[in-house]
Amino acid sequence: MRLLSLLVGVSLCPIAASPAADARTSTTLRCEVVDASSGRALPARVYLRAEGGEWFFARSAATEGSAVEYRKQRFAASIEMHTTVSAHPFLFALPPGRYTLRVERGKEYLPDERVIEINEEPAEITVRLRRWIDMAALGWYSGDTHVHRSVDELRNVLLAEDLNVGLPLSFWVTVSHTPPDRGDKTSAADVPAKPIYVDPTHVIYPMNTEWEIFQVAGRRHTLGAVFALGHKAPFPHGAPPVGPIAEEARRQGALMDLDKHSWPWSLMLVPVMNVGLFELANNHVWQTEFGFRQWTFDALPPYMRVERDEGGFTEWGWIDFGFQTYYSLLNCGFPLKPSAGTASGVHPVPLGFGRVYVQLADAFSYERWMKGLAAGRSFVTTGPMLMVQLDGRPPGATILSQPDAKRSCRITGTAVSIHPLKPIEIVVNGRVVKQVPAENEKGEPGNYRSDIRADVELDGSSWIAVRVLEDRPDGRVRFAHTSPVHVEIPGRPLRPRREEVDYLVRRMREEIERNEGILQPDELDEYRQALRAYEGLEADER
Numbered sequence: 001m002r003l004l005s006l007l008v009g010v011s012l013c014p015i016a017a018s019p020a021a022d023a024r025t026s027t028t029l030r031c032e033v034v035d036a037s038s039g040r041a042l043p044a045r046v047y048l049r050a051e052g053g054e055w056f057f058a059r060s061a062a063t064e065g066s067a068v069e070y071r072k073q074r075f076a077a078s079i080e081m082h083t084t085v086s087a088h089p090f091l092f093a094l095p096p097g098r099y100t101l102r103v104e105r106g107k108e109y110l111p112d113e114r115v116i117e118i119n120e121e122p123a124e125i126t127v128r129l130r131r132w133i134d135m136a137a138l139g140w141y142s143g144d145t146h147v148h149r150s151v152d153e154l155r156n157v158l159l160a161e162d163l164n165v166g167l168p169l170s171f172w173v174t175v176s177h178t179p180p181d182r183g184d185k186t187s188a189a190d191v192p193a194k195p196i197y198v199d200p201t202h203v204i205y206p207m208n209t210e211w212e213i214f215q216v217a218g219r220r221h222t223l224g225a226v227f228a229l230g231h232k233a234p235f236p237h238g239a240p241p242v243g244p245i246a247e248e249a250r251r252q253g254a255l256m257d258l259d260k261h262s263w264p265w266s267l268m269l270v271p272v273m274n275v276g277l278f279e280l281a282n283n284h285v286w287q288t289e290f291g292f293r294q295w296t297f298d299a300l301p302p303y304m305r306v307e308r309d310e311g312g313f314t315e316w317g318w319i320d321f322g323f324q325t326y327y328s329l330l331n332c333g334f335p336l337k338p339s340a341g342t343a344s345g346v347h348p349v350p351l352g353f354g355r356v357y358v359q360l361a362d363a364f365s366y367e368r369w370m371k372g373l374a375a376g377r378s379f380v381t382t383g384p385m386l387m388v389q390l391d392g393r394p395p396g397a398t399i400l401s402q403p404d405a406k407r408s409c410r411i412t413g414t415a416v417s418i419h420p421l422k423p424i425e426i427v428v429n430g431r432v433v434k435q436v437p438a439e440n441e442k443g444e445p446g447n448y449r450s451d452i453r454a455d456v457e458l459d460g461s462s463w464i465a466v467r468v469l470e471d472r473p474d475g476r477v478r479f480a481h482t483s484p485v486h487v488e489i490p491g492r493p494l495r496p497r498r499e500e501v502d503y504l505v506r507r508m509r510e511e512i513e514r515n516e517g518i519l520q521p522d523e524l525d526e527y528r529q530a531l532r533a534y535e536g537l538e539a540d541e542r
Contacts, residue, residue: 045083047102050097056092070344080347101116142163142352145229173185179237209234224265226269227341231248232252263296283342285382294311331495337483354382379483381480401489408458418446428462458487464484
């Protein structure tokens with residue numbers, strides 16, 4: 001048989017042709033994915049593309065198995081075409097030719113990519129994925145807070161991506177003043193208000209809501225998006241106003257997640273709704289080509305000096321815009337915790353490409369994970385793993401300090417990735433105050449490890465976070481960012497910089513003017529409430 005693979009560890013042998021394959025025009029390729037160490041069958045995400053560019057999708061070879069096709073394209077080069085398969089063999093029906101097969105499983109396994117040659121004879125391939133880190137063994141569990149996949153799909157996809165928590169937005173409304181259970185994009189208004197465990201460490205909680213308002217009073221008028229995560233009953237409130245939504249969310253024990261930072265209403269929501277989560281990895285951050293180069297480009301304040309080019313935002317520029325907005329809000333005293341969401345189901349991005357890892361001291365459960373998310377015991381990643389402590393305290397902690405003029409803090413931890421890392425950056429009150437050279441010690445499973453040891457001097461109350469980027473040959477941006485640790489020093493409060501306050505005030509004034517004559521008086525008053533909150537901040541004039 002003349003079937004070729006370019007990677008070691010591939011087995012090719014004749015098998016019986018699938019009845020579904022047309023023997024005159026196609027050949028059956030049978031594949032399975034296993035763990036390279038244990039030989040255990042693995043669920044995974046599979047890409048198969050012919051040399052001429054055509055995509056092919058798998059079907060399960062087992063009656064008890066499943067295969068979920070995903071076909072999304074936003075722009076010419078922003079394409080996501082894959083199948084997520086259960087831990088069973090799966091089949092392709094292929095014309096003879098050359099193909100590229102790529103298999104991935106979430107963040108913790110090394111991808112496997114190979115070129116194969118298919119002729120007229122059926123073939124079989126075993127892909128052996130190598131795990132480069134086991135975060136659950138270290139007490140960290142991942143989640144995606146912005147999901148547009150059905151519960152039935154998630155039973156397959158959650159395992160294929162090794163994502164511990166999936167929060168599908170079953171209720172989704174884009175028209176103002178419409179209750180979410182009657183939302184134009186609500187997918188399943190009868191979902192249960194309880195966790196659905198796919199297995200002991202992978203869980204779906206389906207009672208979540210997105211208000212993404214594009215239409216107000218019968219006309220096209222964009223406000224933005226915000227989520228309620230983990231509530232107990234459908235919300236009776238449309239938006240705007242948003243104050244009643246926040247009150248109901250608190251009553252039901254739900255978390256409010258900001259979605260993207262530059263929607264027209266985003267900066268109003270923070271003080272008015274007391275939003276708790278901020279998506280540092282949002283749904284415009286993709287594995288495929290970055291696409292939204294111009295989206296909200298006019299909202300960018302000059303003082304941030306983010307990277308851009310003739311097309312608008314660069315990939316790093318968009319991410320940095322989010323980082324700096326987050327930093328400004330932290331400096332203003334809003335204790336937002338980081339989250340991560342993909343909107344998989346809408347955009348060309350795999351579920352959990354950007355994900356938030358939460359550290360649990362005890363065994364995994366949905367309730368413990370959500371509590372840890374709300375507390376900020378977390379980091380967000382699109383690639384590297386970043387586990388740090390400040391003076392022995394985890395991310396999300398608040399440290400009360402003596403009113404000394406200066407305070408020294410020690411940061412310790414580890415950054416690990418499948419690519420070398422750039423210098424690890426210590427961020428204090430929104431500015432990079434120290435860069436720690438990455439050691440990039442090559443590990444046996446195929447990773448790069450850098451231990452972190454750094455001291456920083458604090459002058460007054462501060463927050464401290466750590467971030468790191470991969471040093472990738474393709475130039476793409478893959479990052480990890482921790483939740484901040486807050487150090488509170490009596491008598492020396494943290495104050496935002498004047499440029500930050502001016503930006504927030506300007507955005508509220510612009511939105512008040514833009515919404516005049518469209519929003520009702522009580523709805524417009526929420527922007528005035530936010531404006532007063534920002535105008536009342538005492539800025540640092542240095």
